[in-house]
Amino acid sequence: MSASIEIAGVSKVYDGGVRAVDAVAMDIRQGEFFSLLGPSGCGKTTTLRMIAGFEIPSAGAIRVDGADITHVPAHKRDMGMVFQNYALFPHRTVAENVAFGLRMRGLDKATIATKVKAALAMVELSGLEERRPAHLSGGQQQRVALARAIVIAPRVLLCDEPLGALDKKLRQQMQFELKQLQKKLGLTLVFVTHDQEEALAMSDRIAVMNGGRVEQIGTPAEIYNQPTTRFVADFIGDTNIFRGERTTTNTMASAIDVGKDLILALPRSPDIQGTGILSVALRPEKICLSPRADAATATATATGSCAHGIVENTNFLGGAVLYRITLEGGHRVLVQQPNAGTSRLFVPGNDVTLDWTPADLVVLKD
Amino acid sequence: MSSAAAQRPNGLALFILPGALLFALFFFLPIGLMALMSILTGNPVVAPKVAFTTRHYARMIGDPFYLEVIWTTIRIGLVTTLVALAIGYPLAHWMARIKSRAGHALLLMAVLAPMLTGIVVRTFAWMTLLSDRGVINQTLISLGLISQPLKLMYTETGIVVGLVHIYVPFMVLTLTGVIGRIDERLEQAAENLGASPLRAFLEVTLPLSLPGILAGSLLVFALAISAYVTPILLGGFQIMTLPILIYQQISANFNVGFAAALGIVLLMISLLLVVAYNRALGLVSGQHDLQ
Numbered sequence: 001m002s003a004s005i006e007i008a009g010v011s012k013v014y015d016g017g018v019r020a021v022d023a024v025a026m027d028i029r030q031g032e033f034f035s036l037l038g039p040s041g042c043g044k045t046t047t048l049r050m051i052a053g054f055e056i057p058s059a060g061a062i063r064v065d066g067a068d069i070t071h072v073p074a075h076k077r078d079m080g081m082v083f084q085n086y087a088l089f090p091h092r093t094v095a096e097n098v099a100f101g102l103r104m105r106g107l108d109k110a111t112i113a114t115k116v117k118a119a120l121a122m123v124e125l126s127g128l129e130e131r132r133p134a135h136l137s138g139g140q141q142q143r144v145a146l147a148r149a150i151v152i153a154p155r156v157l158l159c160d161e162p163l164g165a166l167d168k169k170l171r172q173q174m175q176f177e178l179k180q181l182q183k184k185l186g187l188t189l190v191f192v193t194h195d196q197e198e199a200l201a202m203s204d205r206i207a208v209m210n211g212g213r214v215e216q217i218g219t220p221a222e223i224y225n226q227p228t229t230r231f232v233a234d235f236i237g238d239t240n241i242f243r244g245e246r247t248t249t250n251t252m253a254s255a256i257d258v259g260k261d262l263i264l265a266l267p268r269s270p271d272i273q274g275t276g277i278l279s280v281a282l283r284p285e286k287i288c289l290s291p292r293a294d295a296a297t298a299t300a301t302a303t304g305s306c307a308h309g310i311v312e313n314t315n316f317l318g319g320a321v322l323y324r325i326t327l328e329g330g331h332r333v334l335v336q337q338p339n340a341g342t343s344r345l346f347v348p349g350n351d352v353t354l355d356w357t358p359a360d361l362v363v364l365k366d
Numbered sequence: 367m368s369s370a371a372a373q374r375p376n377g378l379a380l381f382i383l384p385g386a387l388l389f390a391l392f393f394f395l396p397i398g399l400m401a402l403m404s405i406l407t408g409n410p411v412v413a414p415k416v417a418f419t420t421r422h423y424a425r426m427i428g429d430p431f432y433l434e435v436i437w438t439t440i441r442i443g444l445v446t447t448l449v450a451l452a453i454g455y456p457l458a459h460w461m462a463r464i465k466s467r468a469g470h471a472l473l474l475m476a477v478l479a480p481m482l483t484g485i486v487v488r489t490f491a492w493m494t495l496l497s498d499r500g501v502i503n504q505t506l507i508s509l510g511l512i513s514q515p516l517k518l519m520y521t522e523t524g525i526v527v528g529l530v531h532i533y534v535p536f537m538v539l540t541l542t543g544v545i546g547r548i549d550e551r552l553e554q555a556a557e558n559l560g561a562s563p564l565r566a567f568l569e570v571t572l573p574l575s576l577p578g579i580l581a582g583s584l585l586v587f588a589l590a591i592s593a594y595v596t597p598i599l600l601g602g603f604q605i606m607t608l609p610i611l612i613y614q615q616i617s618a619n620f621n622v623g624f625a626a627a628l629g630i631v632l633l634m635i636s637l638l639l640v641v642a643y644n645r646a647l648g649l650v651s652g653q654h655d656l657q
Contacts, residue, residue, distance in 0.1 A: 054554055074557040075566075087555040091573050100569075101559035152559060 002188040003065045003155040004030045005051060010060035011212075012046050020046040022212035023060070028190060033182055035191045035199040038209035039235070044192045045160055047209070051190060052158050053077050064155060075104075080149030082162040086141045088133035094120070094144050095129035101152035119151035122181070139170045146178070150185065157182070159191045163198065175202055196236050200224065208232050225283075230364045233281040238322070240282045240333050241364070252304050256280060260329030265304030265358040279364040284322065284336035286360040292351040306355040309333065311346045321345060325352065397633070404626035422627035432611075436631060439607040442522055443591035446529040450586045451579065453530065454537030458578075459571075461538065462545035477538050485532055489599045492528045493519065496600070520602040528596040533589050537582040544578025545571070576650050584643045588636045608632045 005028040012021040021043040028034045036044035049055045051062060053074030061070045069077060080101075088097050095116050102112045120126050123143035133141055142162060149157055162178075163171045179202050182189045193199050199206050200220040208215045208223060208231070216223060216232045227233035233241060244258035254266045256278055264280065292308055307327050315322040316339075323335045323346060335354060339345070346352060403409070404423070408416045426432045461473045480488060495501045496518040503515035518524050548571055556566035594609040603610065608628055615625035 052554075052558060054557075073563075074554070075560050075562050077558075078560070079558065081555065081558045083551050083555060085549070085551065087549065087551040089552060089555070089570060100556065100561075104556075104560035104565065148555075148559070 002030050002186050004028060004188065005156060005190070006061075006063040006066075007047070007051070008061045008063065010047070010050060010057045010062060012043070012050060012055060013058040019212050021050070021057075024209075024212075024214050025060075026207050026214060026217055028188060030188055031186045033179065033189045033191065033202060033204045035193060035203040035206045036209055037193055037196060037199040037206050037235075038215075039194060042209040043212040044194075044209050048158055048160055048190060048192045051156070052079055052081050078152070078154055079156045079158055080152060080154035081158040082142075082145045082149050082160065084161045084164060086133075086145040086162075088141055088144055088148070090133055092132075093129065094125065094131050094133070094136070097133065097144055098148045098151050100148065105152065115151055119147040122150075123147045123177075138166055139174065142166065142174060146181075150181070150187070155188070157187045157189045159189065161193055162191075164193075164195075171198075178202070200236070208235065210235070226362055227281060228365055230279050230281075233362065233364055238284050238334050238336070240284065240287075241279055242282070242331070243277065243279045245277055249304075255304050258331070260327075260331055262307060262327065262329050262331055263304050264361060266363065267359045267361050281362045281364055282356060282360060284334040285320070287333070287335045287354050287356045289323065289325075289335050289337050289346065290353050290355075292353050305358050306353065307331075307333075308351070308353055311348050311350045311352060313348050314346065323352075325354065327354075400626045400629050402626075403623055404630050406623060409622060422624045425624065426627060426631070432628075435606045435608060435611050436635075438522070438605065439591050439609075439632075440635065442525055442529070442597070442605075442607060443587045445522070445526050446533065446590040447583045447587045449526060449530045450534045450537045451583060454534050454541055454582065455579070457534075458538045458541035459545055461542045462548075463550065477535050480531065481535050485595050486599075488532060489528050489596050492524070492531065492600060496524050496527065519600060520604045522601075522605055524600040525597050525605055525607075528600045529590050529593055532593075532596065533586045536585050536589065540582035540585060541575065541578045544581075545575050548574045573650075577647055580643050580646055580650075584639055587639060591635060592632060 007024055007026045007028075010021060010024050011019065013019050024043070024047055026034075036047055038044050046055060050057050053069075053072060057070060061068050063069065064077075089100065092100070098116045098119055099112050102115055107115075116129075117126070120129065123146055125140060125143050125147065128136065128140065133144065136144065142165075145162070159178075163174050166174060175198060181187075191199070191202065200223070203220055205217060205219055206223050207217045210231045215229045216227065218226070223232065224236055227236060227239075230241065233239050242256070242258040242262075242264060244256045244264075247255050247257045247263065249255055249263060252263070252265045254268070255263050256266055257263050258280075266278075266280070307329075309325040309327040312324045312326050312332070315324070317336075318339070320336050320338050323337065325333050325335055327333060333354065405418050405420065406416050407413075407419045407421075410416045426436075457473070457477070461470060461477070464470050464473065493500070497503070498515040498517075498519070500518070502518060503512075506512045507515065518527075552570050552574070553563075553566045556570045557563060561569060591607075592609055593607075594613065597605060597607045598610055601607070601610075608631065612625045612628045612632070615621045615628065
């Protein structure tokens, strides 16, 4: 049966004083697809290895279904793990690899054979039982590693960048299959990745980590639409970040002066406090682009949700187009527009008007 | 382009010439001569009337003394190999897995340091430890644990102790390379699947290090059965091994033909082992290619 995991104030300090993980706290719910996302060296893999029992926390506790397992050795934790390089046993066949965990649990041969067969069928590897890992493709090895981990019906499945070594097409297919399998088996899955698209596509919730700390925990939509810190806003997707001082104008009760003749209206939110320096983020696709029309936008400019600029260059993405625009004051802004047909695309040098809704502006903690 | 590519291997092949020449002159020629001498009645250079004969080999097989010497030599080799493996494997595992660079350097130095001293010196050192009035016996007697000195010198045990000390580094260095190349995550994967650390070692690391165990054992065995100085000094001619016998046949009995025959037997034992090693390795790694 799947379990919940509670990570309570866990730190890991290595010899020499390196703080790989710093007071991390998170609650992973039963049956949840939970991702640890961050750049390399952010502590995500160390956190996973502490859950697996390969590293012992320097401080804090890890609880599974409420029971403290901080000092339980790895082989008694009953967790499945898919390693980054798969870590398949090269001297054993596919079937023997998958059977390993069942053998360690002392099951009889007939039961093992049945379960191995079922697990291999589940990952669509039937017929490859007698192969050795060296004779399998990367995708097949990945499936063997997955089958080996789930055949023991683990309380938790841990995945350390399991799809990192696969090419893009195969990776997308495996993302889909892994997600489907996780839902079907109701597995609690902790997934480590540095690939934000992968984390956004697969997770129920994501913990974004940086420098050994958790920056933000939330659903993919929350992480993307309401990043709470500058790091999260910057790390997830493209974004425009402005930094300036709180101010008020005749037309705006609450605004931010980001310099170079640009004043942005702030969203009406009770939790924006103080008068100091603020950072705000605005996603490129939340900005609307149109040919320059001075008269119509004069009032909008005064309300802090509109600006004029010139298209510097364009980046055609297929379904969308990414424009790099220099505003009149000199700010450089990214704008993404859906591809609405060749005749409606802008080209470098075009005079354009940008407008957006103040509510889409996200105020960040530094 | 095609002509250049065709000529290239020929040009490179020339570089093998010095090595091949050296090999022919100092390896094939002496061994060929030795093999020839072992089936001749005398030295063809000094005695003009020589004929082919099997009497050297017949003498060896006909006399239980020589068979006993051959068996003693093999026994000492086997025991030395097993002890060196038992001591060397944990050490090699430690060296291959140690995280700290300084620790690794210290271990490597500890393994290599004995090799900086000559075999003769090290053997004499063992004599001062093992003899009747040596450190070990004197200590045990003064502690009242024994009344008569233990017979440590001039026994096979003494020879094995000396040989193990000399050849453990060969075992350790061979094994360290092999164990170091085994991915640690394989053991972690085994533990994750419910294997205790010992079980993970037995199921994963040990079988994967088998090629290293075979190579190190072969090396130590071949060196141990051809050792000469240590068996003489620690065995005091009371334990007879093939190399000692060969030396006696040449220097004391001037029976070069019989010495050559004994040498061929020693060589055959080693060659048989190399063949067995290749077979065993083929079986171990052959599994990888069964498919």
